[in-house]
Amino acid sequence: MRSLTKRITPYIISALCIAYVLWDINFKSLAESFRTLHLWPLFLSQILVLTAYIPMIARIRSLSSGKLSYTKCMHASFICIAANTLLPARLGEGAKTIIISRNATLSFKQALGIVFWERFADINALLVLGLFATIQLNSQLALLPLLAVVIIIWTILFLLVLWPQLVKRLTSYLPWEDVKTFCRDLALVLTEKLRFKDMAPLSTYTLILWTLGYISFFLVISFGTNLELNSGEILIVFVASIVGLTIPSAPAGIGVYESFVVGALLLYGVPKEEGLAIAIVLHLLQMLIPTLIGLCFISQLSDSSLDLFKKLKNSKTT
Numbered sequence: 001m002r003s004l005t006k007r008i009t010p011y012i013i014s015a016l017c018i019a020y021v022l023w024d025i026n027f028k029s030l031a032e033s034f035r036t037l038h039l040w041p042l043f044l045s046q047i048l049v050l051t052a053y054i055p056m057i058a059r060i061r062s063l064s065s066g067k068l069s070y071t072k073c074m075h076a077s078f079i080c081i082a083a084n085t086l087l088p089a090r091l092g093e094g095a096k097t098i099i100i101s102r103n104a105t106l107s108f109k110q111a112l113g114i115v116f117w118e119r120f121a122d123i124n125a126l127l128v129l130g131l132f133a134t135i136q137l138n139s140q141l142a143l144l145p146l147l148a149v150v151i152i153i154w155t156i157l158f159l160l161v162l163w164p165q166l167v168k169r170l171t172s173y174l175p176w177e178d179v180k181t182f183c184r185d186l187a188l189v190l191t192e193k194l195r196f197k198d199m200a201p202l203s204t205y206t207l208i209l210w211t212l213g214y215i216s217f218f219l220v221i222s223f224g225t226n227l228e229l230n231s232g233e234i235l236i237v238f239v240a241s242i243v244g245l246t247i248p249s250a251p252a253g254i255g256v257y258e259s260f261v262v263g264a265l266l267l268y269g270v271p272k273e274e275g276l277a278i279a280i281v282l283h284l285l286q287m288l289i290p291t292l293i294g295l296c297f298i299s300q301l302s303d304s305s306l307d308l309f310k311k312l313k314n315s316k317t318t
Contacts (some may be wrong), residue, residue: 019210033277041224082294
């Protein structure tokens with residue numbers, strides 16, 4: 001029963017979000033909203049979305065200390081997107097970990113450390129943007145859970161650096177020796193990146209990546225539509241869209257992303273039909289071409305990597 005609940009929960013989340021965005025929707029107005037969108041900003045936004053993969057790829061290579069080639073970093077990035085599109089609950093990060101560990105002289109723990117620092121850097125960037133955005137709404141309470149999580153993780157990381165013996169003491173309570181060893185090695189992998197020579201490029205690439213993401217989003221809202229939102233209001237919608245992408249749900253985050261964008265736009269009086277049209281276009285710009293590229297890379301995987309990929313899928317559906 002517990003396994004079944006875990007299996008269907010992402011789909012329930014997406015179904016509820018789809019019901020929300022389609023409730024009382026006027027499909028004639030929705031079709032008209034698609035027709036009012038301007039094409040050149042969408043085309044330019046798509047170019048920026050794809051350009052953002054350059055700092056993303058460079059960030060992975062930097063975290064691998066140059067052990068991963070740019071080609072392998074590119075494969076891992078696009079396969080991650082394709083996996084998130086095909087699999088529920090954002091399992092693309094697991095697929096990325098597998099690809100990284102199978103394509104370089106890196107252990108699984110080192111690959112897991114790379115993916116951790118990627119996601120943790122993005123969480124910190126989301127928190128900073130979220131703070132700027134919520135100042136516009138005069139409500140910082142919405143970010144308190146995320147802020148608490150970030151502070152706890154940073155605290156644990158620095159405690160592990162200051163008192164390395166703490167890892168050994170904590171892991172001594174674990175039941176199996178292999179698990180103890182894995183956790184100790186993983187803690188070492190995570191904390192060894194807390195150096196300026198690692199944090200500086202990680203921060204720089206993350207800043208470039210998120211800046212390109214915001215600019216591509218800004219182009220669609222400001223020039224691709226007839227909305228008159230200022231940069232602060234667009235930032236709020238952008239943050240909402242990122243939160244929608246991060247929530248574990250059905251494959252590709254269908255429904256969840258749209259509901260967050262529509263909900264944010266409703267704050268500024270944007271009709272649901274127009275908001276939904278914008279959300280669908282933004283979602284397609286984010287997912288369609290990167291997913292197609294990722295599928296091409298998946299088709300080139302060796303049999304052993306494909307087997308691991310299938311095991312990842314099966315482990316989450318049983």
